[in-house]
Amino acid sequence: ELKVEQNPLFLSMQEGKNYTIYCNYSTTSDRLYWYRQDPGKSLESLFVLLSNGAVKQEGRLMASLDTKARLSTLHITAAVHDLSATYFCAVDMASGTYKYIFGTGTRLKVLA
Amino acid sequence: NAGVTQTPKFQVLKTGQSMTLQCAQDMNHEYMSWYRQDPGMGLRLIHYSVGAGITDQGEVPNGYNVSRSTTEDFPLRLLSAAPSQTSVYFCASSFGAYQETQYFGPGTRLLVL
Numbered sequence: 034e035l036k037v038e039q040n041p042l043f044l045s046m047q048e049g050k051n052y053t054i055y056c057n058y059s060t061t062s063d064r065l066y067w068y069r070q071d072p073g074k075s076l077e078s079l080f081v082l083l084s085n086g087a088v089k090q091e092g093r094l095m096a097s098l099d100t101k102a103r104l105s106t107l108h109i110t111a112a113v114h115d116l117s118a119t120y121f122c123a124v125d126m127a128s129g130t131y132k133y134i135f136g137t138g139t140r141l142k143v144l145a
Numbered sequence: 146n147a148g149v150t151q152t153p154k155f156q157v158l159k160t161g162q163s164m165t166l167q168c169a170q171d172m173n174h175e176y177m178s179w180y181r182q183d184p185g186m187g188l189r190l191i192h193y194s195v196g197a198g199i200t201d202q203g204e205v206p207n208g209y210n211v212s213r214s215t216t217e218d219f220p221l222r223l224l225s226a227a228p229s230q231t232s233v234y235f236c237a238s239s240f241g242a243y244q245e246t247q248y249f250g251p252g253t254r255l256l257v258l
Binding site: 077078137138 | 185187188195237248251
């Protein structure tokens with residue numbers, strides 16, 4: 034069964050702290066996508082990781098991809114309240130397909 | 146650009162009724178897709194299209210039909226609504242290349258009684 038697993042599922046952290054969200058997947062995909070969803074809203078693209086070793090950074094968020102380990106990480110540096118949201122990773126079911134599988138999401142709450 | 150638009154925003158159906166969820170994009174994207182999101186879960190792919198006239202099934206296609214007669218529009222039809230189809234439905238589009246991310250519409254919240 035093709036799976037995309039995120040952990041933790043819930044994360045409550047203090048402002049100013051660092052933390053990492055993990056995304057493990059079982060497909061043979063060599064690309065991975067990160068999205069953010071605010072409560073009651075749609076999804077917003079954060080990162081597109083296209084190859085093994087890819088690293089991208091935007092503000093306090095940094096994402097990386099290890100296709101050999103089938104693992105992506107989303108690292109949060111010095112968290113702020115505005116980062117509170119649910120974060121999803123997604124991969125395609127097999128390399129070269131357009132069928133995407135999403136993880137169940139990590140709900141992040143940053144406490145002031 | 147309006148981006149990806151969806152109508153209606155909210156709909157209540159009775160079991161057995163049919164309806165069409167509309168999705169349109171004005172970005173000339175080749176790839177379009179439909180997802181459902183159930184509470185506390187990620188998105189699951191229902192159907193997708195890689196261009197006008199071309200559609201394929203996703204992870205959870207049963208009970209849904211799609212067609213793609215134009216690049217801009219990708220409607221999702223519920224043939225005979227069931228309570229299990231109560232969900233939030235998102236339409237998404239992208240240029241179609243693998244390096245492109247998807248742009249999501251605002252969603253349609255569907256309640257089937």
